[in-house]
Amino acid sequence: MELNMVKDAYDRATKKQKLSYSKTREVMDLMQQEVEVALEKIQSGHESNCKSVLAELKTKLNEMAPLTQLEGTQKDLNIALSKYSKLLDKSFNPDISKAYRNVDHDIETTNEIIASDFYQHGLFEVGDCFTLEAMEQEPVTSIKSPYVQMYQIVESMRAQNLEPALRWASANSSKLHANGSDLELKLHQMQFLEILQKGSRGEALQYARAHLAPFATTHMIEIQKLMGCLLFAQKLNQSPYSELLSLTNWDKLAEEVTRQFCQSYESPLSLTIAAGSQALPPLLKFMSVMSGKKQEWQSMKQLPVPVELDDKFQFHSIFVCPVSKEQATEDNPPMLMICGHVLCKQSIMKMSKNLSKTFKCPYCPTEINASQCKQLNF
Numbered sequence: 001m002e003l004n005m006v007k008d009a010y011d012r013a014t015k016k017q018k019l020s021y022s023k024t025r026e027v028m029d030l031m032q033q034e035v036e037v038a039l040e041k042i043q044s045g046h047e048s049n050c051k052s053v054l055a056e057l058k059t060k061l062n063e064m065a066p067l068t069q070l071e072g073t074q075k076d077l078n079i080a081l082s083k084y085s086k087l088l089d090k091s092f093n094p095d096i097s098k099a100y101r102n103v104d105h106d107i108e109t110t111n112e113i114i115a116s117d118f119y120q121h122g123l124f125e126v127g128d129c130f131t132l133e134a135m136e137q138e139p140v141t142s143i144k145s146p147y148v149q150m151y152q153i154v155e156s157m158r159a160q161n162l163e164p165a166l167r168w169a170s171a172n173s174s175k176l177h178a179n180g181s182d183l184e185l186k187l188h189q190m191q192f193l194e195i196l197q198k199g200s201r202g203e204a205l206q207y208a209r210a211h212l213a214p215f216a217t218t219h220m221i222e223i224q225k226l227m228g229c230l231l232f233a234q235k236l237n238q239s240p241y242s243e244l245l246s247l248t249n250w251d252k253l254a255e256e257v258t259r260q261f262c263q264s265y266e267s268p269l270s271l272t273i274a275a276g277s278q279a280l281p282p283l284l285k286f287m288s289v290m291s292g293k294k295q296e297w298q299s300m301k302q303l304p305v306p307v308e309l310d311d312k313f314q315f316h317s318i319f320v321c322p323v324s325k326e327q328a329t330e331d332n333p334p335m336l337m338i339c340g341h342v343l344c345k346q347s348i349m350k351m352s353k354n355l356s357k358t359f360k361c362p363y364c365p366t367e368i369n370a371s372q373c374k375q376l377n378f
Contacts, residue, residue: 009087013080020073027066034060099283101300111135112143117269119147120262150261157254162191165257176260183260185215185222186253192226193236193244201233275313282307317378323347323362335373339366348373 038057042050111134118127127144153164169176169184176183188211196204212223225241232239306320319328321344328334332346341363343351351359352370361368 003091006084006087006091009080009084013077013084016073016077016080020070020077023073024070027064027069030064031061031066034064096280096284098287099280108135113268113272116143116147117267119144120267122147122151124148146261150258153257153261154254157250157257160194160250162187162194165253166191168257168261172260179260181256181260182215182219183256185212185219186256188212188215189222189226190249190253193229196229196233197236197245198234201230204233205230271313275309278309278313279307319344319376319378321347323351334376334378336376337361337366337368338372339364339368342376345375 034057038053041053115127115131153168156164166187169187173184192204192207195207216223229236229241236245319334323343324347328344332344334342335345335348336342339361341361348370355370358367358369
């Protein structure tokens with residue numbers, strides 16, 4: 001909602017700016033025309049008295065009243081800009097350091113994540129330099145070598161050599177299948193087209209029987225299309241299947257290899273920054289409330305309210321007790337009450353006085369017998 005308000009204020013300010021510019025340009029053009037006419041009169045010599053020409057010019061400019069014409073649009077622009085800047089100050093707190101807390105920080109893990117990000121983006125020399133200077137050790141092979149292999153595969157694909165990618169996909173076939181990826185099939189499809197492009201219809205058919213047949217039960221339509229390509233050996237670019245030869249298909253395939261290799265387009269560092277950016281506004285708001293109540297932000301062991309993040313940042317199931325605001329653990333599991341609401345075990349124990357009495361559900365008027373609560377497993 002706040003971002004929409006900022007966007008609307010920005011749109012109003014830009015609209016006023018364009019209107020002000022247009023009006024200013026119009027007035028300046030009229031003034032320029034009058035000045036050029038007066039200059040021609042003076043240069044032509046038809047007017048012996050320059051003072052009369054200049055006096056006439058002054059009269060016309062006064063009648064034109066450029067300042068009066070521009071005053072209104074400029075005033076509207078100033079008001080729009082003022083409102084926009086105030087809204088920015090209100091919506092975006094520039095001092096994000098207020099959300100910082102002195103917590104235990106694992107420097108070694110952080111450095112490994114940063115080094116991994118450099119390697120994932122192909123900045124191997126930068127990654128090696130960072131490892132030597134920040135981590136004070138030789139480049140970690142376990143971090144670097146997978147990305148070296150990935151870039152070797154991608155570089156080979158850019159040269160339209162699929163052999164390294166096919167070997168990697170075959171070795172990781174079960175993992176790709178578990179991820180729901182059809183990368184191995186796409187690689188074999190592209191290799192099939194490369195063989196067919198060279199004009200060897202028999203070799204292409206033999207390759208299809210060996211490598212495409214295992215995918216027939218789940219990808220019959222794609223395989224049927226490839227079989228249709230056999231009719232157009234050496235002239236696929238003139239066939240109904242010419243789109244299969246597009247160079248963009250190679251780029252997409254390389255992107256798919258990169259994604260499956262890294263399990264994500266985004267590195268852990270990128271994910272951390274993105275999640276932090278999303279969590280920062282509510283943290284700053286909470287910090288301002290804490291300051292108003294004169295409570296110590298640094299001494300808090302956990303937040304009293306949950307910070308909601310998008311589903312893409314949820315990597316495992318979690319449950320936060322709506323009463324205690326604590327995350328469920330093995331010692332404090334979520335418990336389902338007979339009314340259908342869920343609380344953590346410690347909250348139920350506390351509300352039931354260690355199972356000695358019934359209590360009322362905090363979300364509905366149902367009387368709860370703690371012994372009837374069942375543990376939930378996520």
